[in-house]
Amino acid sequence: MQAAEFSRLAASIHADETFSIADFPLQHGQTVTLRLRRFEVLAGRVDAWNRFPNVAVGAVYLRRVAADKVEAINVICPHAGCPVDYRPGGKGYLCPCHDSQFNFDGTLVAGARSPSPRGLDALEVEVREGSEIWVKFQNFEAGKAEKVPVT
Amino acid sequence: MRALLGWLDQRTGYKQLVDHLLLENVPGGSRWRYVWGSTLTFTLMVQVITGVFLWMAYSPSSQTAWASVNYIQNEMWGGWLLRGIHHYTAQAMNILLVLHLMQVIVDGAYKAPREVNYWFGIGLLLLVMGLSLTGYLLPWDQKGYWATKVATSIAAITPFIGPELQKLIVGGADYGHHTLTRFFALHAGVLPGAVVALVAGHVYLFRRHGLTAKEPRRKPDEPFWPEQVLKDAVACLAVLGAVLYLTVRYGVELAAPADPAENYAAARPEWYFLFLFQLLKYFPGRSEIIGAMILPSLILFVVFLMPFLGRWRLGHRFNLGFLASLLVGVGLLTWLAMHADQSNPSYVAAVKQARIDSERAQTLARGPLGVPAEGAVALLRTDPLSQGPRLFARNCASCHRFGGHDGLGAHLADPQSAPDLKGFASRAWLTGLLDPKQVAGTNFFGGTKFNDGKMVRFVRKHVGELDAAGRVELAKVIKAVSAEAGLKSQRLEDKRDAAEIEEGRKLVVGESMRCSECHQFRKVDEDATAPDLTGYGSREWLLGIVGNPKHARFYGKRNDRMPAFGEDKILTPEALGLIVDWLRGEWYGPEVASDSP
Numbered sequence: 083m084q085a086a087e088f089s090r091l092a093a094s095i096h097a098d099e100t101f102s103i104a105d106f107p108l109q110h111g112q113t114v115t116l117r118l119r120r121f122e123v124l125a126g127r128v129d130a131w132n133r134f135p136n137v138a139v140g141a142v143y144l145r146r147v148a149a150d151k152v153e154a155i156n157v158i159c160p161h162a163g164c165p166v167d168y169r170p171g172g173k174g175y176l177c178p179c180h181d182s183q184f185n186f187d188g189t190l191v192a193g194a195r196s197p198s199p200r201g202l203d204a205l206e207v208e209v210r211e212g213s214e215i216w217v218k219f220q221n222f223e224a225g226k227a228e229k230v231p232v233t
Numbered sequence: 234m235r236a237l238l239g240w241l242d243q244r245t246g247y248k249q250l251v252d253h254l255l256l257e258n259v260p261g262g263s264r265w266r267y268v269w270g271s272t273l274t275f276t277l278m279v280q281v282i283t284g285v286f287l288w289m290a291y292s293p294s295s296q297t298a299w300a301s302v303n304y305i306q307n308e309m310w311g312g313w314l315l316r317g318i319h320h321y322t323a324q325a326m327n328i329l330l331v332l333h334l335m336q337v338i339v340d341g342a343y344k345a346p347r348e349v350n351y352w353f354g355i356g357l358l359l360l361v362m363g364l365s366l367t368g369y370l371l372p373w374d375q376k377g378y379w380a381t382k383v384a385t386s387i388a389a390i391t392p393f394i395g396p397e398l399q400k401l402i403v404g405g406a407d408y409g410h411h412t413l414t415r416f417f418a419l420h421a422g423v424l425p426g427a428v429v430a431l432v433a434g435h436v437y438l439f440r441r442h443g444l445t446a447k448e449p450r451r452k453p454d455e456p457f458w459p460e461q462v463l464k465d466a467v468a469c470l471a472v473l474g475a476v477l478y479l480t481v482r483y484g485v486e487l488a489a490p491a492d493p494a495e496n497y498a499a500a501r502p503e504w505y506f507l508f509l510f511q512l513l514k515y516f517p518g519r520s521e522i523i524g525a526m527i528l529p530s531l532i533l534f535v536v537f538l539m540p541f542l543g544r545w546r547l548g549h550r551f552n553l554g555f556l557a558s559l560l561v562g563v564g565l566l567t568w569l570a571m572h573a574d575q576s577n578p579s580y581v582a583a584v585k586q587a588r589i590d591s592e593r594a595q596t597l598a599r600g601p602l603g604v605p606a607e608g609a610v611a612l613l614r615t616d617p618l619s620q621g622p623r624l625f626a627r628n629c630a631s632c633h634r635f636g637g638h639d640g641l642g643a644h645l646a647d648p649q650s651a652p653d654l655k656g657f658a659s660r661a662w663l664t665g666l667l668d669p670k671q672v673a674g675t676n677f678f679g680g681t682k683f684n685d686g687k688m689v690r691f692v693r694k695h696v697g698e699l700d701a702a703g704r705v706e707l708a709k710v711i712k713a714v715s716a717e718a719g720l721k722s723q724r725l726e727d728k729r730d731a732a733e734i735e736e737g738r739k740l741v742v743g744e745s746m747r748c749s750e751c752h753q754f755r756k757v758d759e760d761a762t763a764p765d766l767t768g769y770g771s772r773e774w775l776l777g778i779v780g781n782p783k784h785a786r787f788y789g790k791r792n793d794r795m796p797a798f799g800e801d802k803i804l805t806p807e808a809l810g811l812i813v814d815w816l817r818g819e820w821y822g823p824e825v826a827s828d829s830p
Contacts, residue, residue: 139493178580180510197521
């Protein structure tokens with residue numbers, strides 16, 4: 083991948099529906115009012131001898147925290163590089179590989195003895211043109227307590 | 234014949250070599266417990282031969298790897314058998330290595346003067362594990378891709394050189410062509426070369442020191458030929474038989490093509506690495522290095538030192554106990570990993586989905602378009618049947634439903650606030666919409682602000698009061714409007730009922746059914762206040778309404794909450810096309826190919 087640049091997500095800051103939870107494994111009768119959704123990040127990518135102008139380079143969870151503010155976190159678990167999923171019951175994220183548990187804001191669930199050395203990696207978000215959501219997509223080195231970008 | 238062989242022997246001396254090989258002394262006579270070394274040599278030969286044939290059809294790049302393995306598996310003559318033998322023999326080698334190690338420790342064959350040969354054996358064990366690890370990635374399917382990501386992430390926590398080591402293995406910062414070229418060079422060049430070198434040294438040292446007899450000896454000494462050769466041959470055939478049985482009975486999986494943007498919750502290493510995988514779960518945070526490196530290295534160090542430990546009186550017993558507890562520990566961890574997975578419904582569901590995706594990708598690869606030049610990853614990414622439900626669940630199911638669920642089969646707790654789109658624009662769907670009992674139900678207008686709108690009131694009053702003749706006309710209207718969609722599933726009915734559809738079209742614009750009071754149909758009507766019925770439910774119409782429901786042609790200013798997915802660039806045109814094609818049942822499937830005229 084090239085040096086981290088901002089990529090535009092297929093999301094609008096104004097459309098609340100964009101953020102509503104659709105793919106939660108909820109139990110019967112449960113409701114969740116959080117507004118978040120997984121988005122693919124499309125960007126240019128160079129793979130040795132090929133240059134791809136617009137391919138999926140990863141994915142983020144986008145979370146609405148206020149009417150005009152969203153936060154983005156990389157879906158990759160900082161433990162060993164598996165993409166995390168929602169925890170059953172809408173209680174945050176769970177890594178399907180080694181069971182690390184995270185809250186929706188990406189922090190580690192306290193007392194859960196997760197193998198991950200740090201919380202999920204937050205990414206820089208910018209709102210452009212009034213409604214477009216741009217994310218500076220980066221991957222970070224796995225297995226470390228500190229966030230070191232992979233370059 | 235004898236003269237010819239004599240001529241050959243004079244020039245090569247092969248008879249002496251054969252005698253040397255076959256007349257090796259077996260102290261205490263032949264025994265079944267000595268067969269493991271031969272079975273390993275045999276499986277190594279099998280791997281070299283099948284590996285070379287696989288090499289002839291394999292292409293290591295991120296665009297071509299999956300397609301070439303799929304070709305081997307599904308197109309090439311005998312390819313499935315070739316790949317199956319290679320796959321299961323690799324697994325057999327891991328088992329045979331453990332059996333061989335057990336026999337060597339139990340019989341004390343690791344003690345002086347055979348230390349070096351023992352270390353060669355341990356080296357071979359590690360090399361075979363390396364071959365398994367590198368081979369797992371080569372098909373570039375979801376399974377190998379995500380499992381290997383974990384393995385290479387672990388390499389990154391190596392002290393001091395971790396990140397550089399990872400980059401060296403992966404061939405850059407990210408997985409791609411160079412990951413495959415490097416793994417393939419390791420798998421087919423470096424590691425097998427090292428294995429052959431170590432095996433040569435291993436066999437040389439074995440012959441130099443001779444076989445370590447199991448005491449007490451039950452029989453007088455025998456030459457290797459014929460008794461021990463027979464036992465070895467039977468054991469090799471048994472291994473081959475088991476491999477063939479597994480290949481024919483279970484086949485070899487090829488998961489969907491690797492896709493860095495598609496989660497793969499079913500990612501697991503091969504079963505013989507599951508104990509390492511499980512071990513990682515117990516070391517939280519910074520202590521990961523203990524489970525991933527320090528503990529395995531310490532164990533390996535003890536195994537390495539066994540010849541020296543074995544010199545002491547209790548040392549041999551310690552070695553036996555250590556090996557036994559190691560095997561029990563590995564077995565227990567493997568069982569824990571499998572048990573945790575089997576009792577985890579998310580994992581079971583992920584495995585099921587992985588199987589569906591795997592079969593679908595292979596079906597598409599066999600289809601009329603085959604694997605596109607940009608690579609196999611495009612197969613599922615451009616397939617409405619695979620992407621439609623996922624996109625629907627993520628983008629539509631917070632309001633709409635599909636047959637009562639979210640498209641992927643999950644039943645949601647959030648209340649349904651927009652129509653159920655399964656079979657949209659089909660005759661059955663329109664019949665429901667025009668049913669006074671159903672029109673204001675949640676599957677149609679119930680959850681929207683139109684639940685007491687003009688259409689609902691119209692259906693309740695006017696349609697509810699239709700007489701028998703009116704109901705016949707209504708059926709024709711439904712057929713006509715539904716025919717606008719041109720649904721693949723209704724192609725035969727639409728063709729059969731062409732006359733009724735023609736009558737229906739006249740009724741739509743006529744006054745008796747009153748459709749044209751609000752809707753326009755086939756000609757521009759400036760006063761229309763409800764969605765256009767021209768091309769209703771067609772691809773173009775659906776792309777229009779999902780792209781921008783506020784357009785005058787659809788709901789205009791009366792639109793209720795539905796976002797303009799195209800106009801506001803919430804979804805790409807490709808994604809919109811996939812959702813629409815999926816809703817309309819437009820995808821490649823063998824059943825469609827066979828029923829086309």
